[in-house]
Amino acid sequence: MSYNYSGKIFKIRFPFTDLSSEKARPALALSEPDHFGDIQFVFITTQKSRSFGQTLDIPDNILPFSSLVHTDKLFLLNNRLIIKELAHVSTDFFESVLKKIIFNHVICYYNNIHRPSQDQNFIQGISRIPYGGRIYDEKEILNLIDASLEFWLTYGRYSEKFEKKLAEYLGVRYALLVNSGSSANLLAFMALTSPLLQDRQIKCGDEVITVAAGFPTTIAPVIQYGAVPVFADIELETFNIDVSKLEDAFSSRTKAVMLAHTLGNPFDIQTIKAFCDKYGLWLIEDNCDALGSTYDGRFTGTWGDIGTSSFYPPHHITMGEGGSVYTNNQLLKNIILSLRDWGRDCRCDSGKDDTCKKRFSGQFGTLPFGYDHKYVYSHFGYNMKVTDLQAAVGCAQMEKLPEFVRKRKENFNFLYEGLQELDKYFILPESTRKSDPSWFGFLITLKDNVPFQRNELATYLESHNIQTRNLFAGNITRHPCFDNLQEGKDYRLVGTLKNTDKIMNDSLWVGVYPGMSQEKLGYMVKTIREFVEGKK
Ligand SMILES: Cc1ncc(COP(=O)(O)O)c(C=O)c1O
Numbered sequence: 259m260s261y262n263y264s265g266k267i268f269k270i271r272f273p274f275t276d277l278s279s280e281k282a283r284p285a286l287a288l289s290e291p292d293h294f295g296d297i298q299f300v301f302i303t304t305q306k307s308r309s310f311g312q313t314l315d316i317p318d319n320i321l322p323f324s325s326l327v328h329t330d331k332l333f334l335l336n337n338r339l340i341i342k343e344l345a346h347v348s349t350d351f352f353e354s355v356l357k358k359i360i361f362n363h364v365i366c367y368y369n370n371i372h373r374p375s376q377d378q379n380f381i382q383g384i385s386r387i388p389y390g391g392r393i394y395d396e397k398e399i400l401n402l403i404d405a406s407l408e409f410w411l412t413y414g415r416y417s418e419k420f421e422k423k424l425a426e427y428l429g430v431r432y433a434l435l436v437n438s439g440s441s442a443n444l445l446a447f448m449a450l451t452s453p454l455l456q457d458r459q460i461k462c463g464d465e466v467i468t469v470a471a472g473f474p475t476t477i478a479p480v481i482q483y484g485a486v487p488v489f490a491d492i493e494l495e496t497f498n499i500d501v502s503k504l505e506d507a508f509s510s511r512t513k514a515v516m517l518a519h520t521l522g523n524p525f526d527i528q529t530i531k532a533f534c535d536k537y538g539l540w541l542i543e544d545n546c547d548a549l550g551s552t553y554d555g556r557f558t559g560t561w562g563d564i565g566t567s568s569f570y571p572p573h574h575i576t577m578g579e580g581g582s583v584y585t586n587n588q589l590l591k592n593i594i595l596s597l598r599d600w601g602r603d604c605r606c607d608s609g610k611d612d613t614c615k616k617r618f619s620g621q622f623g624t625l626p627f628g629y630d631h632k633y634v635y636s637h638f639g640y641n642m643k644v645t646d647l648q649a650a651v652g653c654a655q656m657e658k659l660p661e662f663v664r665k666r667k668e669n670f671n672f673l674y675e676g677l678q679e680l681d682k683y684f685i686l687p688e689s690t691r692k693s694d695p696s697w698f699g700f701l702i703t704l705k706d707n708v709p710f711q712r713n714e715l716a717t718y719l720e721s722h723n724i725q726t727r728n729l730f731a732g733n734i735t736r737h738p739c740f741d742n743l744q745e746g747k748d749y750r751l752v753g754t755l756k757n758t759d760k761i762m763n764d765s766l767w768v769g770v771y772p773g774m775s776q777e778k779l780g781y782m783v784k785t786i787r788e789f790v791e792g793k794k
Pocket of ligand 1: 437438439440441443472473475476518544546547567568569570580581
């Protein structure tokens with residue numbers, strides 16, 4: 259289809275630019291004439307005139323004077339006003355003009371539709387205080403629109419950028435983007451079952467030390483594969499593994515430790531690392547709830563062999579659905595990449611061929627020599643990539659991460675200070691020695707023999723519009739998904755899980771996410787105090 263108008267600059271009798279007369283002006287046509295002969299134009303001025311608003315420089319040599327397109331000044335004018343054609347802009351320039359116009363409208367949409375609801379006044383007892391949620395501005399939406407317009411859809415430029423930004427932030431060599439935190443955990447664990455790891459490969463029946471108080475998909479991959487999770491109890495104050503149980507948990511089949519930094523609070527990395535080093539065990543850190551937490555000055559998720567993140571909305575940053583697997587180990591990175599991308603041996607980026615220059619000249623398995631490397635499979639893999647649209651949102655979120663982390667810490671401290679006087683009733687969270695947590699939530703555990711129950715507190719807070727959460731599964735071994743598993747064979751318990759059960763029965767958590775204000779936090783403290791007062 260050929261266009262006679264759009265993408266061209268015309269000299270035009272502008273009827274109303276300065277409300278005085280019909281002036282001759284250049285303008286860039288954005289459309290063909292409609293039924294009435296009307297064309298969408300965008301206004302142009304020379305740089306000599308004063309320029310305000312959203313402008314783009316027109317490349318030299320297109321018009322006799324250096325000129326600007328005012329992308330926020332659109333006019334519908336009839337083609338009979340055209341005096342003559344002046345120039346034709348390049349496709350690249352036209353694209354940047356169109357993009358800018360769209361972006362202007364997106365900002366207008368954000369300011370009018372999203373922003374007012376974000377800025378709404380907080381009304382005690384009426385406004386909901388969620389435990390988490392997306393914090394964003396127009397930049398996330400602009401990136402999303404940009405990726406949509408590009409329409410690459412699959413892993414692309416934003417995905418690559420996000421992986422680089424995350425790796426830089428964490429200080430790791432490799433960060434791979436995947437479609438959820440659960441997928442990240444699955445890939446992290448499955449990577450350790452790769453035959454490429456030779457005698458360190460985890461095999462069916464091998465054991466993995468973990469805890470039962472947490473999120474199901476930290477341990478699901480272990481069971482799905484046919485390895486044996488070994489559940490040790492936790493400490494009530496840090497809600498992380500009680501490291502004094504590690505030696506009891508160990509057996510000749512132990513191959514790995516796989517643990518989450520619960521609610522952002524790092525587990526005792528020093529002790530666990532030393533234990534892993536002593537027995538030659540892998541360490542996977544489920545860092546899904548702890549992005550930005552540090553232990554001994556270094557980010558959690560980067561101490562073990564593999565770390566994982568989730569970017570589901572309540573998490574420290576979000577892209578809707580998303581996750582990441584990170585490591586400093588090149589072999590593990592290659593295995594994870596293979597597993598993420600269908601199990602393939604080839605490591606060409608999406609849309610690229612023959613990066614290794616040996617596409618048709620390798621010998622793999624018992625395949626004929628030179629079989630196309632693009633279709634050679636070294637693992638039984640999955641497809642766990644994200645779309646570039648998700649990554650685009652993530653890139654904007656990465657810019658905000660340091661401030662999000664700061665705010666989470668600040669909010670946590672506010673709640674801690676406000677609730678400290680209730681320590682006769684509650685076990686309040688304690689950050690692990692040597693750590694600086696980027697908290698996911700504020701866990702409150704009822705002390706034994708208090709005159710009320712967890713669900714009474716939860717119901718009271720919920721009825722006052724404060725959202726609460728249990729510590730996920732509480733004790734995962736008590737869930738229906740364990741009904742057909744046999745203790746001692748499919749999983750093992752290290753002694754009793756007394757504290758795990760206590761957390762399952764007597765704990766709940768409230769939010770510390772960056773969407774909290776002092777007003778909201780103050781109201782939360784006040785409401786919890788009121789509840790306790792009423793029960794005395
Ligand atoms: C500790 C932990 N691991 C893994 C996940 C799973 O992440 P996703 O929801 O992205 O699958 C979660 C989810 O909240 C989590 O809290």
